[in-house]
Amino acid sequence: MKGKNIMSIFILGIFLMTSVSANLNCYDSDVTSDFTDGINVYEQSFISYNLEYDEEFQYTHYESCMSDGKLREYFCDGKWAASEFIECENGCSNGVCLKLSEGMICEKDLECESNNCISGECLDKSKFDSLISWLFNKFSKWI
Numbered sequence: 509m510k511g512k513n514i515m516s517i518f519i520l521g522i523f524l525m526t527s528v529s530a531n532l533n534c535y536d537s538d539v540t541s542d543f544t545d546g547i548n549v550y551e552q553s554f555i556s557y558n559l560e561y562d563e564e565f566q567y568t569h570y571e572s573c574m575s576d577g578k579l580r581e582y583f584c585d586g587k588w589a590a591s592e593f594i595e596c597e598n599g600c601s602n603g604v605c606l607k608l609s610e611g612m613i614c615e616k617d618l619e620c621e622s623n624n625c626i627s628g629e630c631l632d633k634s635k636f637d638s639l640i641s642w643l644f645n646k647f648s649k650w651i
Contacts, residue, residue: 534555534556534586534587534589535556535557536553536555537554537555539584545583546584547592549579549594549596550618550619551604552570553571554570554571555569555583556568557589567589569589571603571604572603573596573602574593574600577599577600578593578595578596578600579596579600579603580592580593609630611630612630613628613630614630615628626639
């Protein structure tokens with residue numbers, strides 16, 4: 509009798525784990541060709557999904573800043589809704605990591621307020637435009 513009870517509890521547990529935790533139709537609003545995994549810390553977005561046992565109810569989670577300054581970034585991991593806590597180098601506000609200011613060290617354009625990361629440093633847009641104009645004027649006769 510004890511063996512049957514343990515087996516029944518085991519089967520019930522497996523049933524509950526698979527039916528309650530399986531997500532369907534997970535959607536991440538910041539999935540793009542540049543961010544195929546949906547992890548873009550510079551854009552406030554959301555995920556929405558429903559569960560197998562409750563297909564009528566749609567769950568939605570918006571990315572947000574935690575009290576410790578980390579960003580809670582939501583994304584779809586296959587058919588599963590998931591989240592990750594990300595340290596924002598320049599702080600977090602309104603569900604996004606703050607971009608880097610002029611002169612700060614960067615790796616990608618999107619990290620900078622100006623969207624200009626030149627030689628590993630954020631460059632102000634007006635300075636970038638001035639540099640491009642100077643280069644064009646200097647070398648346009650060769651083009």
